[in-house]
Amino acid sequence: MTELPGSQLIASVEAGGTKFVCAIGRGPGDIVAELRIPTTTPEETIERCLEFFSRQKTERGAVAALGVATFGPAGLNPARADYGYITTTPKPGWQNVPLLGALQSGLGGIPARFDTDVNAAALAEWKWGAGKGVDSLLYYTIGTGIGGGFVSSRGAPLHGLVHPEMGHVRLPRDPARDPFTGACPFHGDCFEGLASGTAIEARWNQSATHIPPEHPAWDLEAEYIALALNNSVCSLSPERLVLGGGVMEQQHLFPLIRLKLAQYLNGYIDSTMILEQIDQYVVPPALANQAGLLGGIALGQAALATLASA
């Protein structure tokens, strides 16, 4: 063929509920242009993305592929009519928006791939970040909300029926220790309802960023996160667990979470990664807040690779 996928310019869109980030680049350290756009209406937001890519094309030449890392719920199955759509989001105006199609046709129909923001971040961490060299990686983002993405076996993110919604698992909660009944409008005290930044604020009546490290909020937070990780280890058996998002910028959470996770598993999973090297097993992202945008580039490269092998 011609060039390797890694050598070609890729267009990446990280589509979020409050901002879109557009970029062109080839990987970490090789983002050649980037623009943040506030999320307004779908029409206006998508148009501004396409204007950015159009200017970049004039200045730097054509991109080879597009990757879109989106908020959800989103249609990920190419066999279904809602493929490439943001589907049933509560965000006003954004229900049933053909995001991938609008971007892809605006870019002249180049090869493209579409995934959730957390799956894309998992893919980027797996390819270039904290998961380099492992076969499977689970990425949680714990911020305003909670989401999770899982990549296994040569970099294929898990989709399935729709896509994982890992923030909405149910965890044990002891009402005597934690009377807060949860902040999730759908499920009350699911993981997101108990442990997101939103939940922390609602429980303690102060922003998570203002709660000091010695406050009991963090022991409780580490407990819920460790319970969720316990269930992930038992269900998905990932080779690495990456914890990102605003809440996890509280670095003092990591040792607490690792300790509690080991306690919950109680020696049952016979792996040296858990029994002896848990500090290398439960880790912060290596790509920091660029994981989603780099995930878009990784998705575009995957689209090219599929094309090359077809």
Next chain:
Amino acid sequence: MTELPGSQLIASVEAGGTKFVCAIGRGPGDIVAELRIPTTTPEETIERCLEFFSRQKTERGAVAALGVATFGPAGLNPARADYGYITTTPKPGWQNVPLLGALQSGLGGIPARFDTDVNAAALAEWKWGAGKGVDSLLYYTIGTGIGGGFVSSRGAPLHGLVHPEMGHVRLPRDPARDPFTGACPFHGDCFEGLASGTAIEARWNQSATHIPPEHPAWDLEAEYIALALNNSVCSLSPERLVLGGGVMEQQHLFPLIRLKLAQYLNGYIDSTMILEQIDQYVVPPALANQAGLLGGIALGQAALATLASA
């Protein structure tokens, strides 16, 4: 090449803590010989398996491959020294037993594949049973213990760090409703500790098989199973959920579980399978108690297919 994998005789071993089942065959309705062997010492049990296969070879000719569906924990990673071993089982005498190697070399070194009993059962249900036509399937066995296996994307069971131990996830328990603190020696009130046949007996002081359908035991049981399925749907997003094992022979559990699962998800997962067709989503096994043994055959066929494509 020569024959298709499906046309060749495969040796299957379903290795359990109380019995081994050996068979040769090609798939459902095509098991040509079968033998049940009580699990005694590793030496004696493996020898009796090999005697069976030796007799079958004399009578019916050579088998093309071997599949072993084993109790665990087991070493599934071919890159590690414990590949093919039963590793840290509490079963006396069975720690660190090279089960696959002993069987494979006894069969003349034919191609072989090794997996957990639940992954093998998931594979068989995916290939021939309740999951025909879907891309991903989650199989739970709920009996004396609880285990789960997950198959996705063209039939590859999920392994990861070790392999899933889905019976040991933590679930919410309301002590006012259920004061029983759980039967799991490792984790107390994990899923297995709350909902296995062993747990049901310990909680109600009677065998699950003798508890009548109108007893409150079943509503509680359905609640824990539905909570576990809720978490599985959010984490793994399977296209089908298959529930087997002795406890699930209580068919009246199925409608209860489906109802509660839909309540827990509360419309959040936007899929017609869950919102409208949940009776086709959460289903009993199609292969009944043959799923493990047929899983062994499917594993042997997968070993042949890998060889043919290499």
